[in-house]
Amino acid sequence: MKRRWLTGRILSSLGVLAAVLVLNFLLFRIMPGDPVSTIIDPNFSPEAKAHLRALYGLDKPLVQQFFIYIRQMLTFRFGLSFLSGKPVWDELLSRLPGTLALMASSMVFSSVLGIWLGVKAALNRGKFIERLVLRAGAITASFPGFFVQLVLLMLFAREFPLFPLRGSVSVPPPDGGLTLTLDYVWHLALPVFSLTLMGFGGWALYVRNLMVRALGEDFVLMARARGLSESRVVYGHAFRTILPPILTILLMSVPGLVSGAVITESVFSLHGVGTFLLEAVSGHDYPAAGAAFYLLALMTVVSNFFADLVYGMVDPRVRIEGENR
Amino acid sequence: MSSFLKRKSVIAFIVICLAAIFAPLLLPGEPSRVVGAPFARPLWWNLRLPANEEFYCDERGLAFDWDKLPPSVFTLTGRVTADPEETVEVVWVTPKNEFTLATLSGQSEYWLNLDARDMLFKQKLGLPLIGSGASRLFPSQGSYQLRLDGVDSANLELSLPGGRTGLLGTDQRGRDVFTLLMYGIRTSLIVGISATVIACVLGLAFGLAAGYIGGLTDALIMRAVDVLLSIPTLPILMVLAGIWGKGLWQLVFILSIFSWMGTARSVRSLVLTVRESPWVEGLKALGAKRSYILWRHLVPETAPIMLANLALGVPGAILSEAGLAFLGLSDPRLISWGRMLHEAQSFGAFTEGAWWLLLPPGLGIVILCLIFLDMGRWLEEKIDPRLGGGGDD
């Protein structure tokens, strides 16, 4: 039973990935205009133009291009960037750690803070903390994140110069492992702080609602009837029951995190995949843009897959009943 | 209905719509018009800075007192006539020293166009090339003179845009921020509302098809929904904006393609519930045609959630447009709040500490979103009273 469910999830994710690949391919091949127009100087000879086209494989029939493209995507060989002439994969690789660090730390901080506040709010109904959570949840959901980030940047990097104005690392970067790491952390501080600020409200509200519902369930009353301590009832029974949806939401928040990271990197001028995508798109650098987009979509699909997987592991009811969502 | 109209958000919404329609008519100038120095602060901020000053100067010259900080810009433009044999000198007298701004001879008529920001100008006067030329020309408070030697007639304008202009200051080009702000309302509203309307229509269509026709259509549509939901939103919007161009309607189209999924799902589940209900069965038994049931009964059933989805979807569209504009992927000729933030970041607002370029458009976006969210929540509450906020859930 479990195996059938698992294969089902894998097939589903592969299907989405396939759709993303096809979409990516079509997008960049059917757009108006000559794709190589940015790098081709009109003064180039026809032979030079033909040579460039051949280099990028654009002279072959569409179907053949498609299969070459699939092979390239699956082996992460993304070719050369139009703008820089350098291999796209190298660029992406150098930027991936920064983006992942940003996404991971903001996810951890906002979820931990949000969950803690949400549980506290549910346990203290009607008190200040609950009202704070309800308000914060409502407000932070609708705020344009990048505006908050711009304001924070203006305040804490310009008015009170506590943090750097731009970049992932100081120029020139300091030597020594510890000082270098600290420099990275100092540069990530405002971005992560802003993302956490925008993210914790939604978490807190969601967890508060889940917890309130759980605490009202019969089995919680029964746990109390069995003479278990209050903390065991709250954490071992109520919270444990809402863990599956929490974990799902955690992993389902990754697509949103990806979008948030792209904007954040732009505001703080960080050296990440998001800024790379932006430069590539603005500069009509199709190999680079395609590769960056593919990478981001891949991260999304993989995380969605893990969301399903983890949910299945944590909620025993799913494994047997299969998917009826 | 009356309780709806009394809500603060609705009043605010009506005010904003009126502003969007009438402000362009009431405001004195074009948004692209330069009204002052670049990065001028709002008039009510830092009163030690001078506001815009302008002086007209004829052949008798000009004399005035100056008791504030130096202006941001110094330009002298106009026409001077003189005897071709004479040497004309235009001299600027400050309390500390004198500057010969121009020495002219050999013509009967001269057109002056002097700007203290010019490198050549600064070089000629021996001013340092870096830094504000105008502030060098105004070394202290005191009496200043513009002396014209050897001219017959003169018709000159001394323009001294100061550090303070307008209700909300100016941007990097000297355009009035308040005007830009008012013109930006239109963009946000048009993009936000039309993108959401289209998305809702698409969602309604797909939801109805999936729910009512069922079978393969349903499976296909739901698969499409899953795939689209798995694609990271902002990156795909960026890519599409980059490929298909940055125009207003392209943007609306792109935004709506990626927002119809939620509505489709809700409509589909509604249709699935209603489809099995007794009164639909009864209609079918009476021989009602499928299209009749669809149009006259099912669609009206969906009206409440559609309205709520509409109001709640607009903030998302506004934010997406603002996000794309902020990244520089919107039409540069189109005034939008996101674009204003983009220009603020790209053209040095941070170095200048120009908070008046950040707060107005940003807060505008926030307020607009909050308004729609509030209206949407009110609609949601009306549909399903159990969703009332706070307290017991």
Next chain:
Amino acid sequence: MIDVKELSVRYKGSETKAVKDVSFTLEQGSFTGLVGESGSGKTTIISSILGLLPHGTSISGSIAFEGNDLLSLSGDKLRELRWKRISLVPQGALNSFTPVLTIGRHIEEVLETHSGLKRTETGEKIAALLAECGLDAQAAKKYPHELSGGQKQRAAIALALACSPSLLLADEPTTALDVITQAGILKLLVGLRAERGLTVLLVTHDLPLAASVCDRLLVMKDGELIESGSPREIVTAPRRAYTKRLVEAML
């Protein structure tokens, strides 16, 4: 062994009392049936005994148990009593188990809390409890939704017996089960009472069911205890009109 005196309960926000001046005594080792329709106050009485009534409920009277008045005990003392001295097989065993924990874990937990056993020592005890209730030792590894209705009920009974209480409250343990499974459950309860010397209070709306196993019946209507006596007395010579109707319905 438990003495309820003039118990009155009124829920918050309600005009009428759910339980009106109810008094009864349960002798040690007795098997008593508390019979009545839904809403007659049966479950409220059970909740009062265990101290599970929601905040804001007004209660008066006293419940004497082992030298304590249960209604005036502090939270901590009440928690000690729960499950160790008095335990409950709740109505609808479906919701009495936490869905994400195994049956074994439920039992293990109360053993850890009340009997001070460590995790390593509980395995045998759990298997023994399950066997006593007619369940395979494998049941310990299962999740609540994996058991059938009858199995869940047996598991709930096993859980209730974990700390060897002296008083067992059973709230509609056989409702929603088929007749054969019902009989099995009842047989189990009767057997356990004999082996362990339990005092059992069986709450049900099913008069014939209660009459078939109980020593004594208490009949409730609208929060009042209207009649009590042995099953024989109740069935053959009911005193109140209502009781009469209940009896006639069964024949």
